[in-house]
Amino acid sequence: MGDPLRDDSWSIGKGVTMTILQNPLRTRVHATGEEPFLAPPHWHLWHEEHHIILKGRIRLTQNGVTHVLGPEDGEAVTPPGVVHSLESFPGEEVIIEETTRPSVETTAQKIIFFRNMFAPGVLQSFLSTMQVFYYGDAYPATPLGIRWFEWLMVVVIGGWVAGLLGYQIPDKRLRLDERRFPPSKKN
Structure with a gap:
């Protein structure tokens, strides 16, 4: 359906x-x-x-x-x-x-997150799932419960490795939340 x-x-x-x-x-x-x-x-x-x-x-x-x-x-x-x-x-x-x-825009992005997560094949691929997590402000809780490790796992696997291997999120309207990686300030 x-x-x-x-x-x-x-x-x-x-x-x-x-x-x-x-x-x-x-x-x-x-x-x-x-x-x-x-x-x-x-x-x-x-x-x-x-x-x-x-x-x-x-x-x-x-x-x-x-x-x-x-x-x-x-x-x-x-x-x-x-x-x-x-x-x-x-x-x-x-x-x-x-x-x-905090906003309707946040909900709109969450909907695009769900569209990506449930797109055909995404949940069957660890790399694809981590890539959607990377763009969608989501982090899996691991048994160790070490937040920095969970964050780093999503950034390295979803943000770097998946992209280097050619993976792309299905719905490109999902935007990376800039608050996680603020733009560098120029002097």
């Missing part, structure tokens, strides 16, 4: 779809329960995420603390730098919406 590079709704798993919604700009994940939805542990250097559970329940883990959230819990906020993961319950339908801060 759908092509993430062209359509506003596409499949990200068996019975799991991602849809881009407008007014306000946001993403929606709908998992029918056929297969659980999982966003593995990761963190962001510059943006925060806001999640609202519209239906069902979700496990949100932030820095090792797990909360079970439902519609009655309102908006869940994950600040920059917090390792987090999302997981639905097997056999349960769930609908989650996400926006990011």
Whole structure:
């Protein structure tokens, strides 16, 4: 169902779809329960995420603390730098919406991040995935939990190695966040 590079709704798993919604700009994940939805542990250097559970329940883990959230819990906020993961319950339908801060432009870039991440072949290639992480302000949480190592892994593998080997992100509208690499000041 759908092509993430062209359509506003596409499949990200068996019975799991991602849809881009407008007014306000946001993403929606709908998992029918056929297969659980999982966003593995990761963190962001510059943006925060806001999640609202519209239906069902979700496990949100932030820095090792797990909360079970439902519609009655309102908006869940994950600040920059917090390792987090999302997981639905097997056999349960769930609908989650996400926006990011500090701006609508941040959410627009996050949508382009998702378009790249779910483009054909990206998740099957470690180099492609790291390259999308590099451009999209995302860092996988490793068992060691050493943030500088996780950051460096994404920069070296996704930013340098993948490019040197000819890898290119599918949707080139995804822009590198300049706050990670401020322009040098000339004297």
